[in-house]
Amino acid sequence: MKISKKKNKQSESIIDRLKNTYKLLAVPHAKNEYRPHLIRGYGLVAIVFLAVGLQFGYNGVASGSVLGDKTDITINSLLEATNKIRSDNSKSELTLSAKLNKAANLKAQDMFADQYWSHNAPDGTLPWKWLGDVGYDYSEAGENLAMNYSLTANVMKAWMNSPEHRENVLKDSYQEVGFSIVSGTLNNKPTTIIVALYAVPAQVAGANTQKVFTEATPSSRNGIVASMISVFQFVTPAAMASLALLAFAVIVSASAHTYRDKLPKKLRKSWRKHHGLFKIIGLVIFGLAILLLYNSGQI
Numbered sequence: 001m002k003i004s005k006k007k008n009k010q011s012e013s014i015i016d017r018l019k020n021t022y023k024l025l026a027v028p029h030a031k032n033e034y035r036p037h038l039i040r041g042y043g044l045v046a047i048v049f050l051a052v053g054l055q056f057g058y059n060g061v062a063s064g065s066v067l068g069d070k071t072d073i074t075i076n077s078l079l080e081a082t083n084k085i086r087s088d089n090s091k092s093e094l095t096l097s098a099k100l101n102k103a104a105n106l107k108a109q110d111m112f113a114d115q116y117w118s119h120n121a122p123d124g125t126l127p128w129k130w131l132g133d134v135g136y137d138y139s140e141a142g143e144n145l146a147m148n149y150s151l152t153a154n155v156m157k158a159w160m161n162s163p164e165h166r167e168n169v170l171k172d173s174y175q176e177v178g179f180s181i182v183s184g185t186l187n188n189k190p191t192t193i194i195v196a197l198y199a200v201p202a203q204v205a206g207a208n209t210q211k212v213f214t215e216a217t218p219s220s221r222n223g224i225v226a227s228m229i230s231v232f233q234f235v236t237p238a239a240m241a242s243l244a245l246l247a248f249a250v251i252v253s254a255s256a257h258t259y260r261d262k263l264p265k266k267l268r269k270s271w272r273k274h275h276g277l278f279k280i281i282g283l284v285i286f287g288l289a290i291l292l293l294y295n296s297g298q299i
Contacts (some may be wrong), residue, residue, distance in 0.1 A: 100178020
């Protein structure tokens with residue numbers, strides 16, 4: 001009995017210590033002068049280091065680079081991912097066409113040469129020109145574009161979340177596909193452009209058939225709200241953990257702000273009276289910065 005009581009007292013003591021630590025860390029009260037340790041200078045530094053460390057650690061595991069600047073996007077990875085999605089949706093697999101690969105490459109090179117992000121070139125050149133340039137005769141064709149993605153999975157996710165792009169990926173009649181991944185400078189920014197061309201080859205070369213070309217409209221660079229909403233589909237588990245930590249710190253800061261009139265007189269006469277509000281603003285800006293790291297991709 002004595003041993004059991006001793007163990008209970010020890011467990012209660014541990015729980016009490018944990019409760020007291022949590023109160024000092026996150027709950028404004030007299031013992032921490034209504035300034036929870038989590039949102040004091042050293043606490044905020046720890047939050048920043050942890051959030052940044054989570055990003056680097058995840059990038060290192062996922063891509064082999066702590067900066068997350070390595071890419072797994074190749075023609076074969078795009079073909080494999082496309083056919084996996086088509087198979088999952090009971091569609092026939094597409095065959096890779098060397099001519100479509102070449103046409104896609106010509107289109108990407110032209111966008112860099114003339115500095116545009118569109119299916120149609122500034123001089124009015126239409127997408128099917130590149131098919132003609134490589135001698136590819138078709139009855140139906142379509143084009144998807146993507147920009148600045150580092151993972152094949154994210155390219156496919158973006159296309160599948162857009163009705164027009166999704167239609168090209170899954171269209172029943174398409175039999176062949178070609179891809180190109182080209183890096184360069186677009187509008188004075190380092191850019192990687194991905195072009196996908198889907199097609200039904202003409203049954204007889206040079207036959208007088210009605211040709212249909214489907215363009216999946218690229219998104220605009222404008223629309224901040226739309227961009228911020230769509231970016232959540234690409235946020236990594238590490239980023240979500242960081243955002244959750246920042247959200248908790250915002251709640252603690254908001255709670256501390258409500259106790260600003262109970263701060264020591266010396267602090268109430270300085271900018272620290274509104275330290276909770278200032279920290280909320282800083283934490284929110286830091287959270288938005290994390291989100292922007294995942295907002296470079298575009299279709």
